[in-house]
Amino acid sequence: MQFFVKHLYLLAPIFAIAILGGVYLLIKANDRPIPKYEPKQVEETWSAEEYVRHLNLKPFNQGEVHKLLLKRTRQKPGVYLESLLPAMDTAGIEIIHCYHVVMGDDYVPVITSGNDYPYHLRESKHYQNAAMDFRIVDVPLNKRRKIVEMAQDKLGHRFKVLWEKGEMEHLHVEMVNID
Ligand SMILES: [Zn+2]
Known part of the structure; x- marks a missing residue:
């Protein structure tokens, strides 16, 4: 017993070494390489609503819509469409689509x-x-109504589609409220 008490001071360096060792291990633990961040592979799919929202957010180039309208139609000589309201260009594209559904x-x-x-x-x-007026007399008689009805259906209440009959038979489409 005497011996131990006498040499108690020897414990001090042992504690010191133990503490140093502990600190070393702690540092070592923090030293481990940071695991690489790998983003989870999420499959990107659009819901129909998201896609439509995306389309609406795209910078809108009405000039292109107008060009498309001219490209997909023929115009009777003298027809003036250059100041057409943008919404009418879009309506025209819808009408072309209706003609395509019915006529190919x-x-x-x-x-x-x-x-x-x-x-x-x-x-x-x-x-x-x-x-705007569209020629309809070259569409078989039994298919004209279908085009007119489909066009009104697609364009909704902002537009009025009329099947003007008689000598000057044609399809007339107009905007209901201009502003
Ligand atoms: Zn008209």
């Missing part, structure tokens, strides 16, 4: 009037660049 994708609809022809009614939407 090779069919090229003919626009017979925009803001031109001086014989529309004075208050006609044609003179506000908010109406």
Whole structure:
């Protein structure tokens, strides 16, 4: 017993070494390489709603829509469409689609009037660049109604689609509220 008490001071270096060892192990533990971050592979799929939202967010280039309308149709000589309201370009594309559904994708609809022809009614939407006429007489009689109805259905209440009959039979489409 005497011996131990006498040599108690020897414990001090042992403690010191033990503490140093502990600190060393701690440092070592923090030294481990940081695990590489690997992002989870998530499959990216659109829901229909997301995709439509994305389309609506895209910078809108109405000039391209107008060019497309001219490219997908023929225009009767003298037809003036250059000041057409942007919404009418979009409506025109929808109408072309209706012709395609009924007549096949090779069919090229003919626009017979925009803001031109001086014989529309004075208050006609044609003179506000908010109406367009499409030729319909070259569509078989039993298919004309289908195009007119489909067009009205697609365009909704912001537009009015009329099947003007008689000598000057055609499909007329106009915007209901211009502003
Ligand atoms: Zn018209």
